[in-house]
Amino acid sequence: MSSTDDVCVLVPTLEEAETIGDVVAGFREEGFDRILVVDGGSSDDTRELAREAGARVIEQSGSGKGQAVREAVAEHVEASYVLMVDGDGTYRPEDAQAMLEPLLSGEADHVVGDRFADMREGAMTRLNRIGNRAINRSFAAIHGQSYGDILSGYRAFTRESFREMNVTADGFGIETQLAVECARQDLEVAVVPISYLPRPDGSSTNLHPIRDGGIIFLELYRRTKTNNPLFYFGSVGLVSTVVGSFIGLYVGYRWFVVGISHEVLALVAAFGILFGVQLLIFGVLSDLILTLHREQLDRIEQIESD
Incomplete structure (x- = not known):
């Protein structure tokens, strides 16, 4: 059996028409047939382009990346393993096998792709770098675990481990919650070095550094109530x-x-x-x-x- 047969590539999207076609095509070239795009109500051609590239596309019932992931795993994912990736073209499909290896070998329940291992020039602003470093260090100090890059959007996990987590965030706070839940439940977590690419020309980010950074810090602090x-x-x-x-x-x-x-x-x-x-x-x-x-x-x- 191929290592990709029981893997669902989960791609939450919102206004990603400039990149989603290439993202889906890239994972299909790597041998992934189960590609699920969960769209948050894009007004551009994101859904149509994803279907044309060979993905299964659904429109989420709510809004936000976190809600999209929860809904997908609960109702639409049947595979035992989930490879979660953003649809903005900043992550390489070529890193997928390395991300899945710790799961398939039974060494880990959750895998985090470390963007800082190979961050290309222009992939992240200086403000975002500072914020990411601060959040990672705060997480390590509070929870006693270092997962390298807890805000990475490139994740791999078993479906069962995700269903046991108490994940409630609707937006970008889901990455923080996943890291906290891994620490709280003492799950085996592997950190895999990946490449992080600049956003392609013509695409725009849905991330607002100040607003979303504040939300992430508040979520990180709120979650310490049950873990520390x-x-x-x-x-x-x-x-x-x-x-x-x-x-x-x-x-x-x-x-x-x-x-x-x-x-x-x-x-x-x-x-x-x-x-x-x-x-x-x-x-x-x-x-x-x-x-x-x-x-x-x-x-x-x-x-x-x-």
């Missing part, structure tokens, strides 16, 4: 405690040195310190509960395996 509660509660608690302490020092200085009292600021300082300390304690307790929960799950798995 000490960071989730402790970071806010630490900030509140530090701010309250500085205000308290200012009030103390004004009282003892100048002789002027600031009752309202004193109350704010006290509230900030108490609130911060309570959040820090809550974070420690939550982290302890999460650790015990994971230990219990490990024991249950060991008993079941025996």
